Amino acid sequence: xxxxxGTHKPTNFVQKSLLAxxxxxxxxxxxxxxxxxxxxxxxxxxxxxRSMRExxxxxxxxxxxxKERPVINTKTVNLDYLKSLPIGTLGxxxxxxxxxxxxxxxxxxxxxxxxxxxxxxxxxRYREIHDLTHVTLGMxxxxxxxxxxxxxxxxxxxxxxxxxxAFFGPxxxxxxxxxxxxxxxxxxxxxxxxxxxxxxNVYFEKHWHKPIQEFRRELNILEPPPKI
Numbered sequence: 337x338x339x340x341x342g343t344h345k346p347t348n349f350v351q352k353s354l355l356a357x358x359x360x361x362x363x364x365x366x367x368x369x370x371x372x373x374x375x376x377x378x379x380x381x382x383x384x385x386r387s388m389r390e391x392x393x394x395x396x397x398x399x400x401x402x403k404e405r406p407v408i409n410t411k412t413v414n415l416d417y418l419k420s421l422p423i424g425t426l427g428x429x430x431x432x433x434x435x436x437x438x439x440x441x442x443x444x445x446x447x448x449x450x451x452x453x454x455x456x457x458x459x460x461r462y463r464e465i466h467d468l469t470h471v472t473l474g475m476x477x478x479x480x481x482x483x484x485x486x487x488x489x490x491x492x493x494x495x496x497x498x499x500x501x502a503f504f505g506p507x508x509x510x511x512x513x514x515x516x517x518x519x520x521x522x523x524x525x526x527x528x529x530x531x532x533x534x535x536x537n538v539y540f541e542k543h544w545h546k547p548i549q550e551f552r553r554e555l556n557i558l559e560p561p562p563k564i
Contacts, residue, residue: 466489
């Protein structure tokens with residue numbers, strides 16, 4: 337198989353299977369290995385990515401995203417502009433989130449093992465809006481916040497790596513977070529993921545100026561539980 341895009345690494349079924357098993361085990365053993373999580377996601381996500389594409393095609397905004405293929409990085413997003421937006425807007429909240437956690441939109445790993453150009457873009461888009469998912473849901477970057485986002489992504493997208501993270505992540509929660517997770521966070525995120533608009537159909541870049549509360553209402557997001 338020839339390379340389909342710049343970062344593509346052609347692999348056959350056997351190679352993908354070996355990569356999926358190895359990366360899956362490593363992801364469970366060490367959740368900080370984002371390289372293993374990325375490989376696992378790409379080698380197991382074909383059916384989910386196809387389903388995500390079908391959902392995007394029938395949604396006007398999702399279809400526009402597929403046609404225009406926007407990317408989120410420091411070359412395409414004016415971070416100074418986001419920083420200048422009023423407090424409480426989506427863009428300002430995203431800017432604050434990046435600063436607080438010392439993040440950059442350029443940090444997402446490139447897609448390599450998806451053997452379809454459009455599906456590879458969908459995987460890339462999923463990664464690039466991950467931090468925006470945190471912001472929109474009001475979830476911080478800690479274990480409980482990550483587990484919560486993984487539940488949301490697993491329900492909305494069906495990606496095996498998200499489902500895996502949602503089920504195995506809670507094992508690493510401390511007693512206080514476990515209690516809050518079971519009592520408040522899990523019921524809230526399951527309901528929210530099921531009733532809200534798919535984030536893959538949200539052209540986030542067109543909504544920077546909106547107050548985040550208004551943005552959440554438009555997406556049918558339930559008010560997040562108290563801060564974690």
